[in-house]
Amino acid sequence: MPNARPRQPRMDLEVRREQVLDAALRLVVREGYAATTMEAVARAAELAKPRVYAAYPGRGPLLVALLEREQQRMLEQLDIAMPPAVERAGFTDTLARAAANLLEAVAAHPDSARLLITPAADAPVEVREYTSRTREFALANLRGLIEWAADRADGPGSLDPEILAVSLLAVGEQLVRLALADPEEYPADRLIGFVQQAITRLAPAE
Numbered sequence: 001m002p003n004a005r006p007r008q009p010r011m012d013l014e015v016r017r018e019q020v021l022d023a024a025l026r027l028v029v030r031e032g033y034a035a036t037t038m039e040a041v042a043r044a045a046e047l048a049k050p051r052v053y054a055a056y057p058g059r060g061p062l063l064v065a066l067l068e069r070e071q072q073r074m075l076e077q078l079d080i081a082m083p084p085a086v087e088r089a090g091f092t093d094t095l096a097r098a099a100a101n102l103l104e105a106v107a108a109h110p111d112s113a114r115l116l117i118t119p120a121a122d123a124p125v126e127v128r129e130y131t132s133r134t135r136e137f138a139l140a141n142l143r144g145l146i147e148w149a150a151d152r153a154d155g156p157g158s159l160d161p162e163i164l165a166v167s168l169l170a171v172g173e174q175l176v177r178l179a180l181a182d183p184e185e186y187p188a189d190r191l192i193g194f195v196q197q198a199i200t201r202l203a204p205a206e
Contacts, residue, residue: 012104012204013054013055015056016047016051016054016055017056019047019070020041020045020056020062021065021066021200023038023044023045024044024062024063025034025039025066025070025111025112026117027040027041027044028063028115028118029068029111029115029118029167031042031112032122033063033118033120033122033123033124033127034122036059036063038052038053038062038126039060041062050186058129059124060124060125060126060127061126063124063126064128064130066115067115067127067130067134068130069110070109070116071116071134071198073109074105074109074113074116077104077109082118088151090149090154091145091149091154091156092154092199092200094145094157095145095195095199096149096192096195096196096199099172099191099192099195100188100192102172102175103175103176103179103188103191104178104188106176106180107179107183110180113176113179113180114180116134117176117177118202135169138169139165139166139169142164142165142168142169143161143162143165144163146164146165147161150164154200171195175195178191179191183188
């Protein structure tokens with residue numbers, strides 16, 4: 001009688017889901033969304049494919065769950081990336097503090113950060129919709145900060161607020177890419193110093 005395939009040990013569904021998400025994270029950050037199929041995740045997690053489907057019904061829901069988990073990890077590390085208005089010392093200081101918190105979160109969870117800035121063009125529609133909502137949420141926070149700072153002495157003055165919000169988001173994304181690509185060349189203090197100097201230039205001259 002041929003040897004039967006060894007049975008995989010039973011595990012709690014939540015534990016299996018974490019195992020599946022960990023495997024999917026490794027695949028996305030190393031090979032991209034296109035390579036992160038259910039079959040590839042099953043191999044990476046060393047699980048039978050039916051067990052992966054038992055944890056998540058399809059590739060789209062799996063990847064959205066992964067994005068939600070990694071975003072939550074970043075948010076927990078950020079703590080308060082954008083301080084409430086009552087705690088803000090000024091426009092420049094608030095942006096510098098947010099940048100510092102962001103870069104500390106990147107250093108603590110580099111794979112989470114890589115996932116969140118990975119282009120989603122080849123991802124399932126659920127992932128593209130999720131990343132679009134996340135980007136709009138970030139823009140809304142920046143718009144709120146710019147509106148709060150509009151009449152402050154160190155505020156952005158007459159700069160177009162919508163273009164400024166989009167530009168600040170693009171700068172933040174690029175800071176994350178630099179921190180991930182070459183942390184020795186672009187340490188956090190260098191990047192934060194740049195933010196402080198650049199935003200100070202936006203403040204009206206006294």
